[in-house]
Amino acid sequence: MADADTSTLLKLPFLLASQAQKHITANAAFSVLDALVQLAVADRDLAAPPPSPAEGDRYIVATGPSGDWTGHAGQIAAWQDGAWSFHAPRVGWLAWVADEHALMAWDGASWIAAALGHVNPVARVGVNTTADATNKLAVKSDAVLLSHDDVTPGSGDMRAVMNKASAANxxxxxxxxxxxxxxxxxxxxxxxxxxxxxxxxxxxxxxxxxxxxxxxxxxxxxxxxxxxxxRRMTANPIHERIEDNVAAPTFTSRKARGTPAAKMAVVSGDVVQAFWGQGHDGAAWIGCANLRWVVDGAVTAGVVPTRVELWTFTAGGAHSEKARIDNAGNMGIGTAAPTCRLDVAGPARVGQYAKAALPSASTCGAGAMVYVGDEIGGAVIAFSDGTSWRRVTDRAVVS
The missing domain is CATH 2.60.40 (Immunoglobulin-like)
Structure with a gap:
C-alpha cells in the first residue's frame, strides 16, 4: 500500500472513497491499534519466537532474531489471528516490559530505560545491570559517589542508613x-x-x-x-606478637596531665604504666599482682625520674606494695624508702649448705653469704673473702 494510503506515525490504512470491502481496511487498522496502544510486552530478551504464544502476546525482538522473527530486531512482534505482525518503533515510543517491571523507550537505535522525573516508589532499579527480586537496587560501576545535598540545599551532612527489623537480624x-x-x-x-x-x-x-x-x-x-x-583459646603461651627486623620490638605507654590538646608534665607519684594480673575465683576475675612504673621525684625538662613497684594481694585480700627499685637503683623489699642497693625490712634468709656441699668461694665472689649448718661449734653465717668461706663470728675459715 502506498504511503499516501497510510497514516504518518502508526501506518494505519486509510479508507479510500473508491475502496470496496472497507471493513477489511478498518479491521487492519484496529489490529495495529490493538497491538500498539497501551504498549506492554512480555519480554525483550528473546531472539526466537516463543513456541506457544497466546493471542495478543507482544514482544520486543532481541538482537540476532531467528525463525519467523528474522530481520525484525528491535521491532514489536504481536501474535494476532494466528500469525506474527511486526511494527517498527518510532523515536519516543514507550513499552512496559512485564518480566522486568521496567519502562523502556525507543531512542531511534535501541530500547533504553525510560528516564522518569520521579521514581517513587519503583519496584526495582538497575544501573548498567538488571535488578532482581533479591537485589532490588543493582549497580555495576567502577565507583559510586554519594555526596551531601548542595542543590536543595541540604544540611551539609551525608549519611547512608541501613535499618534492620530487630537486633537478631x-x-x-x-x-x-x-x-x-x-x-x-x-x-x-x-x-x-x-x-x-x-x-x-x-x-x-x-x-x-x-x-x-x-x-x-x-x-x-x-x-x-x-x-x-x-581472648585466646590456645596452648601457645606466646599470644600477641610484636616483631621488628631492625630495632628491638618495643611496647610503649604514655602518661601526661592536662588534656590531649594541651598536655602538662607528670608529677611525682603518677603511674606511667602498669600491668595487672588477674585470676578467676570461680565467680569473678580477681586482681592478683600489679607491676607498675611510677614517677619518682621532681620532673624537669628531658628528665622523668622513675621507680618500679611490685604489688601483690595477701591471702586475706589486702593489696599492697611488696618491692620497689627506685630511681637511684636501690631495691627495697618491704620498705618504700630503700637506702642501699638492697634494703630488706624484715628477716632475710640465705642459702643453707653442709660444709661438704659449699659452693666455690671464689666463684661466688667476695661478699657472698651462706648459712653453714654443720660447722664445728654450731651453725653459723659465713661470708666469702674471694678465696675461702669465713665465719662471721670470728673470721676463721670454715673447716
Missing amino acids: TASLMFQTGWFGRAEIGTAGDDKLHVKVSGNGAAWLDALVIDPATGYVGVGTDAPEGPLHI
Missing part, C-alpha cells in the same frame, strides 16, 4: 571476591558492631566486636570488659 556491608564473601562489617545477629572475615565464604570469624553500650573492643570475644579485650 543483620545490617551489614559484605565484601566479596568472585561472588564469595571474604569480609563483612555490620550489626550481624545482634546490635554489636562485628568485623568478620572468611577464607572460603562459608566459615566466618569475628575479628573485632565493639559493644554499643560501652564502646569496648573485643578481639576473640564478643563480650569485651575493657577498652581493648583480647
Whole structure:
C-alpha cells in the first residue's frame, strides 16, 4: 500500500472513497491499534519466537532474531489471528516490559530505560545491570559517589542508613571476591558492631566486636570488659606478637596531665604504666599482682625520674606494695624508702649448705653469704673473702 494510503506515525490504512470491502481496511487498522496502544510486552530478551504464544502476546525482538522473527530486531512482534505482525518503533515510543517491571523507550537505535522525573516508589532499579527480586537496587560501576545535598540545599551532612527489623537480624556491608564473601562489617545477629572475615565464604570469624553500650573492643570475644579485650583459646603461651627486623620490638605507654590538646608534665607519684594480673575465683576475675612504673621525684625538662613497684594481694585480700627499685637503683623489699642497693625490712634468709656441699668461694665472689649448718661449734653465717668461706663470728675459715 502506498504511503499516501497510510497514516504518518502508526501506518494505519486509510479508507479510500473508491475502496470496496472497507471493513477489511478498518479491521487492519484496529489490529495495529490493538497491538500498539497501551504498549506492554512480555519480554525483550528473546531472539526466537516463543513456541506457544497466546493471542495478543507482544514482544520486543532481541538482537540476532531467528525463525519467523528474522530481520525484525528491535521491532514489536504481536501474535494476532494466528500469525506474527511486526511494527517498527518510532523515536519516543514507550513499552512496559512485564518480566522486568521496567519502562523502556525507543531512542531511534535501541530500547533504553525510560528516564522518569520521579521514581517513587519503583519496584526495582538497575544501573548498567538488571535488578532482581533479591537485589532490588543493582549497580555495576567502577565507583559510586554519594555526596551531601548542595542543590536543595541540604544540611551539609551525608549519611547512608541501613535499618534492620530487630537486633537478631543483620545490617551489614559484605565484601566479596568472585561472588564469595571474604569480609563483612555490620550489626550481624545482634546490635554489636562485628568485623568478620572468611577464607572460603562459608566459615566466618569475628575479628573485632565493639559493644554499643560501652564502646569496648573485643578481639576473640564478643563480650569485651575493657577498652581493648583480647581472648585466646590456645596452648601457645606466646599470644600477641610484636616483631621488628631492625630495632628491638618495643611496647610503649604514655602518661601526661592536662588534656590531649594541651598536655602538662607528670608529677611525682603518677603511674606511667602498669600491668595487672588477674585470676578467676570461680565467680569473678580477681586482681592478683600489679607491676607498675611510677614517677619518682621532681620532673624537669628531658628528665622523668622513675621507680618500679611490685604489688601483690595477701591471702586475706589486702593489696599492697611488696618491692620497689627506685630511681637511684636501690631495691627495697618491704620498705618504700630503700637506702642501699638492697634494703630488706624484715628477716632475710640465705642459702643453707653442709660444709661438704659449699659452693666455690671464689666463684661466688667476695661478699657472698651462706648459712653453714654443720660447722664445728654450731651453725653459723659465713661470708666469702674471694678465696675461702669465713665465719662471721670470728673470721676463721670454715673447716
